[in-house]
Amino acid sequence: MTKNDRLAEYRRRRDAGRTPEPVPDEAPLPHGDDDTFVIQEHHARSLHWDLRLERGGVLVSWAVPKGVPSDPGENRLAVHTEDHPLEYAAFEGEIPAGEYGAGKSLLWDRGTYETEKWTDREVKVVFHGTRVQGRYVLFRTRGDNWMIHRMDPPADPDAVPPPEGLRPMLAQERKRLPKDEDAWAYEFAWGGRRLLARISGGRTRCTDAAGRPAEAPPGVGSALGGTLGVRTALLDGEVARVAGTEVYLIFDLLHLDGRPLLDVPYRERRERLDALGLDGARHRTAPWFPGGDDPGAAVLDAARREGLAAIVAKRLDSPYRPGKASADWRLLPAGQ
Structure with a gap:
């Protein structure tokens, strides 16, 4: 393992002989344009969505338990996870029981993004996806816990949440x-x-x-x-x-x-x-x-x-x- 291997933690958690996920050999990281993003719907022990942003030859990743918010009035938890290889941007499949992240992973959205700011505590981007579009910020709160916030107006301004405490007919x-x-x-x-x-x-x-x-x-x-x-x-x-x-x-x-x-x-x-x-x-x-x-x-x-x-x-x-x-x-x- 080379010093500062950004995929070391990813490889440590996965057995290439058991999981269909891409597990590249240790090698120099590929070069991209730092403009690809993907969101995967992950039916693991608990349903969540994995947001991945290409950065420096890897996919910097967050697990978003309730999905990317479409309204600026709701911030949602985003848990920073290990970097993933760029090949993961095309991954769909069933991770076997007993393996890390066991369950079905589906491509929910993918596209390009623009970076407005990127620091260890704050990431501002503009998404150009099929489902997710607009300006978002991820900001760190404590440890690996971040929040994701939509900076643009609501994606659907006419949407309202389901009513609370309704009594049946x-x-x-x-x-x-x-x-x-x-x-x-x-x-x-x-x-x-x-x-x-x-x-x-x-x-x-x-x-x-x-x-x-x-x-x-x-x-x-x-x-x-x-x-x-x-x-x-x-x-x-x-x-x-x-x-x-x-x-x-x-x-x-x-x-x-x-x-x-x-x-x-x-x-x-x-x-x-x-x-x-x-x-x-x-x-x-x-x-x-x-x-x-x-x-x-x-x-x-x-x-x-x-x-x-x-x-x-x-x-x-x-x-x-x-x-x-x-x-x-x-x-x-x-x-x-």
């Missing part, structure tokens, strides 16, 4: 199916506990029917965060036992990517929810059955066969009314 009890069946959709009533899930920066926080903090089934929060990544969302669903396993069944989408959806018709909210592909071992998107060809009676029959107590009819054009029992949602007994 409720259904009114009815005895019979609606007469205008084509105007409704039908879902199973699973008989579980209500849970709203707020996902932001790859992290999930849940609240119960009263808007109080609540726990999701094991693994659900990390799975939702891993699927949605840096996207923001507010989900409505319930925790119920399905085939003997506690599962979070998701049946509504109240906020997505900085846009409130409370006033969007139920049909469109459900279509957007389906498009997210939220289906895992302990969470899944609950089925829904739009009107036509007598679906209400068919869903009632299916609920009886499965031993469920009720179904829910929801108007296709209905908004979401937080904390209210609305006639736009109707709880119908399945009977026996």
Whole structure:
């Protein structure tokens, strides 16, 4: 090992015979233009994003647990890590279990950047990426802990965060199916506990029917965060036992990517929810059955066969009314 080998720590942590990551032999560092950056989405023990800036023949690297901020009102933690080889700018793959950083690494963004300032305590740059663009500063706080701050106006000035402490919409009890069946959709009533899930920066926080903090089934929060990544969302669903396993069944989408959806018709909210592909071992998107060809009676029959107590009819054009029992949602007994 030569003196001042900038990749010595990188090599020490990796076994070139086991990991697909590039592990170059000790040699003079390549020369670049110090203008390449890459952000990798790293599904390791904890989901995070790795920001890497080409500098002096290596990729100077920070792990950003919640991703690069898009709004100047939110500074985010960035943990300085070991320098990586320039070849890492093209790396995607699965780091094997037992190896340092085990998990899947995906290229999330890449492009060029301009340096406005670079010291041991402060780095100011301008990103020109596909997803990340604009002026940012990284500043050291203590040890390897830095913060990253967007210096430009918000990337999306109309974006708003998901609301806090929202109480779920409720259904009114009815005895019979609606007469205008084509105007409704039908879902199973699973008989579980209500849970709203707020996902932001790859992290999930849940609240119960009263808007109080609540726990999701094991693994659900990390799975939702891993699927949605840096996207923001507010989900409505319930925790119920399905085939003997506690599962979070998701049946509504109240906020997505900085846009409130409370006033969007139920049909469109459900279509957007389906498009997210939220289906895992302990969470899944609950089925829904739009009107036509007598679906209400068919869903009632299916609920009886499965031993469920009720179904829910929801108007296709209905908004979401937080904390209210609305006639736009109707709880119908399945009977026996």
